Amino acid sequence: MNSRDAILSRIRAAQGRAGAPSAPETAAVATYIAAHPSGPRPPSDWDPLQRLRERALSLTTTLDEVADLAAVPAAVARYLRNNQLPLNAVCWAELAALDWTSAGLQIEARETHGNDLVGITGAFCAIAETGTLMLLSGADTPGATSLLPETHIAVLPRSRIVRGMEDAWALQRAECGADAMPRAVNFISGPSRTADIEQTLVLGAHGPYRVHLVIIAA
């Protein structure tokens, strides 16, 4: 018997079952997965945008709000200048067409090779309950852009703010397909951190030191 069958039959024997899973057993599991019920959720009597702001700030994510997509480059430039950060960055393909140059920025739509200091991405959605960004990886949405640079800037339409992670999954099922999963779903909640040395909190462990979120109203 190979290891797989040995483990599976040991499990079945321990639970007083013999042979292969019966049809009712398999059906019960399939039915539960098809229904994927949500568990109890904490009360959410808050306004999603307001809650996202509060939660993000408590995670030391900074925020900015702009009227429309065209206003993003100026907002990004302002943030970078105010924090004395470099004015060149890499970005996701979906943001390549913005007029970065007029804002005085040098932005390249490509993957990061590991030494870029600023990465600009979109986001699939944001979760108000925890102040979390949800990013899906893909050919045009490489995960490393939000990970390797010291500063991560995310651009998100206000309409893409959901209440809880359950709603984020529902949106992902609706837009990508019930069974479709990207290689990586990354939930990001603020800059990377560690408290491994004497339980002292330090921002910027291996990932970004700063996360900045630009919310587009329209």
Next chain:
Amino acid sequence: MQIASMHFKARAGGKLADVKLQAALRKLQGNFVKGRAERMLELDNFEEIRSAAAAIRDRTLANLDTYLQTFERNATSRGAVVHWAETIDDVNRIVCELAGIYGVTKVIKSKSMVSEECALNDALEGAGVQVVETDLGEYILQLAKEPPSHIIAPVIHKGREEIADLFAEKHHLPRQSDPALLTREAREQLRGHFLSADMGISGANFVVAETGSTVIVTNEGNGRMVTTLPRVHVAITGIEKVVATREDLTTLLRLLPRSATGQTISNYVSVTTGPAQAGEAGPQHFHIILLDGGRSKLLGTDMQPMLRCIRCGACMNHCPVYQSVGGHAYGWVYPGPMGSILTSTLGGMENALDLPQASTLCNQCGVVCPVKIPLPELMRKLRERQFVKGLRPWSERAGLRLWRYAAERPVLYARLTRLAARLLKLMGGNARLIHRLPFASGWTGGRDMPAPAGKTFRELYARRAKPEFAATGARG
């Protein structure tokens, strides 16, 4: 990792006298314990969510084989390769074989307690592969050649000055001791490894049957790099870690970071499904290893609830024994109350005789466990089993037999306790403290025993009990 739990008593003594360790452990209480309490207040319906979390874990455990096969099917259909390992040696063999197949010379690892169970690093190094731990705590431990002492904060036992010395010696850079600077130094040392490694090895906090995904929950970002940058990704986890759906995962994620570090959510929750897709940067090969390692032996027994464990560490953070002796005294990968049970069940009861006893059964662990594992009850059951199997020392067994003989004879019992109470009072002298007690030198070796007042409870009770009180209070 070799089990050294039989030395618990001997090690515990040394740990109690270690001033630096004691200071570090006090901080753990301040941060993790206080943080957890504050974060739980955010959830008005914490108990409801906690019950749901326990039910989620029970659901997959009750049909574990079917859920595991569902997971395997979905993971495989997305291009991952699922391996089944009966023992820790099987895990090491599979990883070393994969390293050979893909021509791997350097491995980067994110924190994985299962790989600590396996002592995987030794196996890989034995096969000529360089292994670099990338979680800051684990990196420090790898440099210091020490095992972790906590499952969430592995290097809790080391102070900044010690780490500063270690870095100065190993990195050949000017010594600095500010935690922010030390973290930056490690970041810079490790960046090159991230970009040049051939294989990334991670654990998995959960695997999701519905999608065939592995999930890791981290703060530093190293887990994301390990699962994104090298061309081969290997995830190693226990067979009990399967959950049914993304929604079930979501419920557990409301409790795990809150219980572990007192965070509402960890910085990164990464759900990985299959290797890189067409045109995408990322691992070309994704292997998942599911370890039994003794877990299936717990199924269908009174120890099954232990398999619900989501490795949050709350039970050790709140344990007065862990708080006093730290993690190394426990002698294996998992310390604290959960470790006492896992070491006894996965590692063999005879290797860990002291561990189920290393608890006051105060039930702090049972109260905080986010998946409602009745930890004190399980420890008590292990104590019973040790007794039944004749694994307790003869003196303890003889003592218990004597006690039972007396306890079954109320008149004799009353006489003996009266005698003992008076004798002990006499031994206490004017200070009413006993410095040395035969058969209990373990107690009196480190402290005095307060002497009793000379009368037993039953004597006092008999004198005070008024007729009407005795009628209603007869149970006492």
